[in-house]
Amino acid sequence: MTLQKNQNVIEMVVKKAVEEYNKYRAPEAIANILNIENDRVVVIFQGSFCETCGVYDWVEDLKYELENFNVNADIISVKEGKNQRIAVFRLKY
Numbered sequence: 001m002t003l004q005k006n007q008n009v010i011e012m013v014v015k016k017a018v019e020e021y022n023k024y025r026a027p028e029a030i031a032n033i034l035n036i037e038n039d040r041v042v043v044i045f046q047g048s049f050c051e052t053c054g055v056y057d058w059v060e061d062l063k064y065e066l067e068n069f070n071v072n073a074d075i076i077s078v079k080e081g082k083n084q085r086i087a088v089f090r091l092k093y
Contacts, residue, residue, distance in 0.1 A: 010071070010091065011036050017065040018043070029058045034086070039093070041073070045085040055080065059087045066091075 018031045025031075029047040036042075043062060049055050059078050066073045072092040079086045 007036075007038075010093070013069045013071055014041055014066070014091075017062065017069050017071070020068070021062050021065045025058070025061065029061075031062055039091045040076075041089045041091060043087050043089065045087065046083060048083065055085065059085055062087070063089065 014033065014036055018033055021029075021031050025047075027047060029045050029049055031043050031045050034042040034044055045058055045062075047058075049058050056078065059075060063073050063075060066089070073089040074092065076088040076090050078088075
C-alpha cells in the first residue's frame with residue numbers, strides 16, 4: 001500500500017471515529033476535525049460539556065473511539081476556551 005493510500009485510510013478511520021463520538025456525546029460535546037496531516041490530528045470539541053465529568057474526559061473519549069477502530073493515539077495538547085477545546089492527537093501506527 002502506498003503512503004497516500006495509507007493516509008486516505010487513516011483519514012477515513014478518523015472520520016468514522018469522530019462520527020461515533022458525536023453519535024453518543026452530542027449535544028454536550030461535538031467533535032469536528034480541523035486537520036489531519038501525517039500522524040497528527042487536530043480536533044475541536046464544542047459544547048456545554050459536563051463540567052462535573054471533567055472536561056479532559058470529553059477529549060480523552062475520542063482516543064477510546066479511535067482505539068475501537070484499531071488506531072492508537074496519544075493526546076499531545078489540549079487548549080481550552082469558552083465552550084470549546086482544541087486537541088492535538090498523535091496517531092501511533
